Amino acid sequence: MMTDQKLENIVATLLRTGVILAAGIVLLGGIGYLIQHGEQQPSWHTFHSVPDPYRSVSGVVRAAATLDWMALIQLGLLVLIATPIARVAFALVAFALEKDRVYVAVTSLVLAILLYSVVAAH
Numbered sequence: 001m002m003t004d005q006k007l008e009n010i011v012a013t014l015l016r017t018g019v020i021l022a023a024g025i026v027l028l029g030g031i032g033y034l035i036q037h038g039e040q041q042p043s044w045h046t047f048h049s050v051p052d053p054y055r056s057v058s059g060v061v062r063a064a065a066t067l068d069w070m071a072l073i074q075l076g077l078l079v080l081i082a083t084p085i086a087r088v089a090f091a092l093v094a095f096a097l098e099k100d101r102v103y104v105a106v107t108s109l110v111l112a113i114l115l116y117s118v119v120a121a122h
Contacts, residue, residue: 007094011087018083022076029064029072036069085114 053059054074063071088111095103 002094002097011090014087014090015083018079018086022080022083025076025079026073027076029069029074029076032067032072033069081118085111085118088114 051070053063053068054071057078060071060074060078064075088107092104092107092111095107
């Protein structure tokens, strides 16, 4: 049986790890981007839309795997967005293991809303 204190410690570790991992990915991408493009003058007169590889999560992951620095920054932001969603999913599993039907139902609804808000953006 999992105690409330143990559950809180696991959730805190999950959130801390997600934020630190996201920050590290963004930092790595930012440093790489500045090394590669730091001397370029920005063109503020023309609008540049989002490149095609960045329009889906799989595209961002593929581009980041090739050390596309902008994609790596975006991947870090996606990890940051996924962190609280993972926390809710973990809570759902914990409540299911405790057989707490009310909290399972409420947490399932919250998770569904979170996932819908992420997926429906496209």
